[in-house]
Amino acid sequence: MDANQEGLDDYELIEVPQWSQDQLDRMIHESRASLTKELEDKFQAKADETKAQSERVLNSKVIDLKSQHEVKIYELNRIHDKDVAALKAQVATLVKEQEGLKKQLATSKEAYKRIENRLANEFIKN
Numbered sequence: 675m676d677a678n679q680e681g682l683d684d685y686e687l688i689e690v691p692q693w694s695q696d697q698l699d700r701m702i703h704e705s706r707a708s709l710t711k712e713l714e715d716k717f718q719a720k721a722d723e724t725k726a727q728s729e730r731v732l733n734s735k736v737i738d739l740k741s742q743h744e745v746k747i748y749e750l751n752r753i754h755d756k757d758v759a760a761l762k763a764q765v766a767t768l769v770k771e772q773e774g775l776k777k778q779l780a781t782s783k784e785a786y787k788r789i790e791n792r793l794a795n796e797f798i799k800n
Contacts, residue, residue: 693701
């Protein structure tokens with residue numbers, strides 16, 4: 675026995691299958707398809723996770739904007755209510771002043787008629 679043969683005796687010989695080119699091509703195709711499917715699944719999972727995270731962030735921002743909007747509406751309504759109350763008070767004051775002026779006008783008209791009648795009576799006497 676030569677030295678090469680002695681080294682091989684320490685190992686168990688296994689049969690390596692001999693595949694045809696078609697079999698190798700099919701195994702490569704199946705492996706590629708399997709890896710492609712695995713990568714697509716991972717990509718889809720990552721895309722779904724990113725979409726869900728974006729939706730959570732967007733929903734949070736929408737809630738914040740709604741809260742800010744509600745606060746502004748409340749503040750504007752408060753200011754509006756104060757303005758309306760002030761205008762109502764001014765209108766009430768103006769109505770009272772108008773009533774007072776109407777009374778003064780009526781009193782002045784009566785006084786004018788009395789003076790006119792007095793002058794007419796004096797004119798008739800003279």
